Amino acid sequence: MSSLTSLNQKKLKDQTQTIRVRNLKHPGRNIMLEKNExxxxxxxxxxxxxxxxxxxxxxxxxxxLGDYELCSGDIFLINFxxxxxxxxxxxxxxxxxxxxxxxxxxxxxxxxxxx
Numbered sequence: 322m323s324s325l326t327s328l329n330q331k332k333l334k335d336q337t338q339t340i341r342v343r344n345l346k347h348p349g350r351n352i353m354l355e356k357n358e359x360x361x362x363x364x365x366x367x368x369x370x371x372x373x374x375x376x377x378x379x380x381x382x383x384x385x386l387g388d389y390e391l392c393s394g395d396i397f398l399i400n401f402x403x404x405x406x407x408x409x410x411x412x413x414x415x416x417x418x419x420x421x422x423x424x425x426x427x428x429x430x431x432x433x434x435x436x
Contacts, residue, residue, distance in 0.1 A: 354414070356409055361406050362406070365403075367422065369419065370421065371407065373392060373396075374393065374414040375413055375414040380405065
């Protein structure tokens with residue numbers, strides 16, 4: 322019984338590691354950054370996700386008093402207008418998604434539960 326439970330837990334763990342946030346209409350782009358490399362994002366980048374796929378990056382955004390360190394598997398939502406700067410603290414790979422703002426949710430999940 323315990324070996325079956327271990328096998329199910331391993332399968333679940335393997336499945337959760339393969340889940341990725343994707344906008345299928347506008348796929349994100351993977352960007353490789355070398356240690357100390359800077360990636361400035363100009364303009365309004367609100368509602369874009371920065372997904373750290375490998376390594377560690379430092380994120381700072383204009384008008385935000387905090388800075389953020391992302392490690393492999395971390396996701397950051399850009400929520401302020403203005404310049405965002407991403408710096409690789411080590412050799413890293415990130416995914417930068419298109420803005421999620423334009424995607425309108427048209428489903429009714431949860432609505433039926435309120436009735």
